[in-house]
Amino acid sequence: MLVAAAVIVVALLAIGTVAYYEFTTGAGNSVSSPSNTYSTNLTLQPTRAATTVNNPTNDLELRLSVNTSSTTGVSVFVDAFNPSSSTVDVTSANDWIVPLTGNNGAPCGDDTYAQNPTVGFAIAEGYYTSSNVTVAKLLDLVNPSITYSCSLYLGYANPTGFLFQPLSDMATSYGCDQPRCMSGNASTGLTTSSWAPGTGYWNQRGTFISLPRGTYTVLAEDEWGDLVLAYFTVS
DSSP states (O other), rough: OOOOOOOHHHHHHHHSSSSEEEEEETTSEEEEEEEEETTTTOOSSEEEEEEEEEEEETTTEEEEEEEETTTTEEEEEEEEEEEEOOOEEOOOOOOOOSSOOOSSSSSSTTTTSSOOSSEEEEEEEOOOTTGGGGGOOOOOOOOSOOOOOOOOOOOTTOOSSEOOOTTBBBEESOOOOOOOOOOSEEOOOEESSTOOOOEEOOOTOOOOOOSSSEEEEEEEEEETSSSSEEEEEEO
16 A cells, blocks of 8 residues: 555645645634745655744643655544643643544544544645635545544533643643543543554545545544644655
């Protein structure tokens, strides 16, 4: 399931050889920020590009890292992180910018229902910004022909809030519906490593399709209305 005759390179944008990430916060701010610089013909071998946005209303950080390789494809990790040295009490919001499903997001999470994870991500073919990402056609990263075993996760049973541990993405939920909140601390981290192939996507018949050449947008978001966008190309 490798991308035939293709290599994955970081997207080069209008500002030259500087790759950048765009992010918005739940407070309504938007900014484009320069990040790592690459030469125009550099193929990404196991190299991680990461970006973070801070939400001033709850003091959490939404962190996104994208790891690209011409042999293994694209892997994504996203989490909500407490950068403070103190425990942070955060009220649930369920304020997603881009609705995700169990097909284009994670197999065990669906933002359109009450029992949702705290973070999510997806990949869209094409270049999108915060002004038009809500109309992006998201790729199905989950194989519809497989039944996934979904364990309890941090957002299970519609909690009213979370207690985030200091300097951590680990949190405890409280105020759940039924039967009860997930016991103990759990990470908000979400990654493709265990279920998404990284070199393509699935159609609804369960057929795997390699990523065509072109530009792709990786979007990561959390339930507090934060959004981070990153880009890569397949050439």
